Amino acid sequence: MKIKVIITGGTIDKSYDMQNGKMHFVDSHVPAMLAEARCKADYELDKIMLKDSHDLTDSDRLEMFSCCVQADQNKIIITHGTDMMVETARFLAEKNIEKTIVLTGAMIPYVFEKTDSLFNLGTAFSAVQSMPVGVYIAMNGKVFNADNVVKNRQENVFEYLT
Amino acid sequence: MKIKVIITGGTIDKSYDMQNGKMHFVDSHVPAMLAEARCKADYELDKIMLKDSHDLTDSDRLEMFSCCVQADQNKIIITHGTDMMVETARFLAEKNIEKTIVLTGAMIPYVFEKTDSLFNLGTAFSAVQSMPVGVYIAMNGKVFNADNVVKNRQENVFEYLT
Amino acid sequence: MKIKVIITGGTIDKSYDMQNGKMHFVDSHVPAMLAEARCKADYELDKIMLKDSHDLTDSDRLEMFSCCVQADQNKIIITHGTDMMVETARFLAEKNIEKTIVLTGAMIPYVFEKTDSLFNLGTAFSAVQSMPVGVYIAMNGKVFNADNVVKNRQENVFEYLT
Amino acid sequence: MKIKVIITGGTIDKSYDMQNGKMHFVDSHVPAMLAEARCKADYELDKIMLKDSHDLTDSDRLEMFSCCVQADQNKIIITHGTDMMVETARFLAEKNIEKTIVLTGAMIPYVFEKTDSLFNLGTAFSAVQSMPVGVYIAMNGKVFNADNVVKNRQENVFEYLT
Numbered sequence: 001m002k003i004k005v006i007i008t009g010g011t012i013d014k015s016y017d018m019q020n021g022k023m024h025f026v027d028s029h030v031p032a033m034l035a036e037a038r039c040k041a042d043y044e045l046d047k048i049m050l051k052d053s054h055d056l057t058d059s060d061r062l063e064m065f066s067c068c069v070q071a072d073q074n075k076i077i078i079t080h081g082t083d084m085m086v087e088t089a090r091f092l093a094e095k096n097i098e099k100t101i102v103l104t105g106a107m108i109p110y111v112f113e114k115t116d117s118l119f120n121l122g123t124a125f126s127a128v129q130s131m132p133v134g135v136y137i138a139m140n141g142k143v144f145n146a147d148n149v150v151k152n153r154q155e156n157v158f159e160y161l162t
Numbered sequence: 163m164k165i166k167v168i169i170t171g172g173t174i175d176k177s178y179d180m181q182n183g184k185m186h187f188v189d190s191h192v193p194a195m196l197a198e199a200r201c202k203a204d205y206e207l208d209k210i211m212l213k214d215s216h217d218l219t220d221s222d223r224l225e226m227f228s229c230c231v232q233a234d235q236n237k238i239i240i241t242h243g244t245d246m247m248v249e250t251a252r253f254l255a256e257k258n259i260e261k262t263i264v265l266t267g268a269m270i271p272y273v274f275e276k277t278d279s280l281f282n283l284g285t286a287f288s289a290v291q292s293m294p295v296g297v298y299i300a301m302n303g304k305v306f307n308a309d310n311v312v313k314n315r316q317e318n319v320f321e322y323l324t
Numbered sequence: 325m326k327i328k329v330i331i332t333g334g335t336i337d338k339s340y341d342m343q344n345g346k347m348h349f350v351d352s353h354v355p356a357m358l359a360e361a362r363c364k365a366d367y368e369l370d371k372i373m374l375k376d377s378h379d380l381t382d383s384d385r386l387e388m389f390s391c392c393v394q395a396d397q398n399k400i401i402i403t404h405g406t407d408m409m410v411e412t413a414r415f416l417a418e419k420n421i422e423k424t425i426v427l428t429g430a431m432i433p434y435v436f437e438k439t440d441s442l443f444n445l446g447t448a449f450s451a452v453q454s455m456p457v458g459v460y461i462a463m464n465g466k467v468f469n470a471d472n473v474v475k476n477r478q479e480n481v482f483e484y485l486t
Numbered sequence: 487m488k489i490k491v492i493i494t495g496g497t498i499d500k501s502y503d504m505q506n507g508k509m510h511f512v513d514s515h516v517p518a519m520l521a522e523a524r525c526k527a528d529y530e531l532d533k534i535m536l537k538d539s540h541d542l543t544d545s546d547r548l549e550m551f552s553c554c555v556q557a558d559q560n561k562i563i564i565t566h567g568t569d570m571m572v573e574t575a576r577f578l579a580e581k582n583i584e585k586t587i588v589l590t591g592a593m594i595p596y597v598f599e600k601t602d603s604l605f606n607l608g609t610a611f612s613a614v615q616s617m618p619v620g621v622y623i624a625m626n627g628k629v630f631n632a633d634n635v636v637k638n639r640q641e642n643v644f645e646y647l648t
Contacts, residue, residue, distance in 0.1 A: 122284025
């Protein structure tokens with residue numbers, strides 16, 4: 001396997017809870033997404049948590065770091081909530097891991113009829129295979145360096161810092 | 163605009179014809195796909211034809227070539243039918259255009275509930291921004307060089323030649 | 325117009341709010357649903373509110389009642405939240421309106437890839453045209469009399485009381 | 487079981503064939519549709535063929551007739567291609583079966599993102615439970631008597647004959 005996909009949760013993986021009309025985690029949709037995408041890249045999935053990025057702790061980020069370091073692969077995709085994606089990207093960037101790490105996620109969960117989730121996952125698969133060592137965010141059709149990206153919370157899009 | 167998206171048709175853009183139960187072209191779905199994807203990359207669309215790749219002539223490929231050369235952009239995505247995508251990629255590669263050109267498409271049209279189209283378009287947007295000058299095919303979660311790709315028509319997947 | 329469709333909100337009409345990851349009302353999906361359904365029945369839409377059924381007041385139910393009575397039509401569909409659908413059905417049944425009134429809604433909003441909303445709306449359109457004067461709930465492929473239906477909140481299905 | 491659902495094929499059950507870009511039969515989608523619809527009516531499925539209605543023979547229609555007669559149920563839904571739905575409805579109506587028989591189908595297959603299939607199946611489930619003995623077609627939000635319906639092939643809608 002050449003690519004490790006670390007699943008941590010976020011909007012992309014939310015499901016609808018009929019009991020209360022809210023979105024919640026049941027299980028990851030990433031396996032179904034990659035089947036629908038007919039993705040034949042050489043990848044391995046590793047679901048380490050299913051969390052809103054707001055709920056991520058330093059301990060969770062350390063687990064992601066450890067998972068990146070210990071992976072057999074040098075190319076790593078992390079699916080992640082968008083609200084704190086920049087924070088995790090910077091956290092990992094500071095660790096100077098000698099791997100290509102691409103974070104992605106979605107503004108609209110995969111289970112909706114219209115969703116950015118499949119497109120974003122596609123950009124991440126391509127980026128992780130072509131970008132040099134470093135930490136990146138693949139969102140909105142762009143690939144950002146961890147140190148030059150911010151989430152615009154009014155527009156719900158990722159933008160360059162400078 | 164930094165990216166030119168040249169639309170030529172193919173499975174990705176087929177619609178259902180109620181009159182006879184067959185798939186046909188009405189108009190391109192690429193604008194709707196990029197809206198759904200929340201793509202904010204700096205792109206410009208140019209629909210030059212809507213054709214099955216089986217129906218493409220040398221004249222059509224020359225038009226694509228000309229469109230690539232004349233574009234203001236150095237980063238070009240071509241949406242294309244999968245059956246003859248490799249042939250067009252090689253045709254363009256032989257022209258030695260000093261641009262990054264990425265062909266993509268879909269095995270299942272965008273209008274189906276389950277489709278590889280959004281994922282593939284995502285891989286193309288990422289690849290065109292990160293790959294060096296050359297002609298590539300972005301399909302099945304991989305980015306192939308034009309001279310090292312073949313469509314496996316039994317499995318309906320793109321594979322490395324060697 | 326032979327059928328009046330009174331829109332009051334409920335799960336069927338919820339949309340996803342990217343700002344906070346919750347479901348909320350933007351506008352009714354019923355017009356888009358009836359277009360997708362290729363519904364050619366002679367109907368007229370009347371959106372009188374967009375509310376969770378939990379938030380409905382007696383005043384709201386009186387407005388529904390008044391809307392039923394004043395309608396030119398004798399066949400009335402009401403789209404409604406499921407949690408208090410039985411309560412509204414009974415409220416209207418007690419008014420002894422000389423019309424056929426069918427309440428329907430959905431357990432999963434229309435905007436999801438998988439949803440019961442179109443099927444339920446179909447059952448309501450058929451029921452309102454074939455049932456005698458009275459108040460009914462069309463859910464889960466069944467047509468219930470207002471006085472013999474309960475929502476099973478564990479299973480999220482509507483069932484006969486007796 | 488109170489309702490028998492006889493599956494005979496038609497557009498509703500078509501799937502996409504990646505090999506040639508045409509629609510074909512793989513298996514019936516009706517079980518998945520009724521799960522998505524959260525249908526809890528007391529029904530039993532019986533898939534007797536998967537055919538375009540153009541390909542139906544008198545022998546096929548006799549098999550449908552026989553299946554209706556022999557069924558334990560008095561309420562029967564038949565999923566059927568739209569092109570010859572009227573012909574089958576009249577064929578069955580002439581047999582004067584003492585049951586309520588409702589034919590339905592779709593103009594757009596279930597596997598598309600936008601489809602009339604779930605709505606139509608909903609109208610059929612409601613109609614079969616409320617209509618008296620007879621043969622009906624449930625399409626376009628209406629329930630037609632077998633002797634007063636025609637398919638308008640220009641508009642692709644079912645209409646009253648008179």
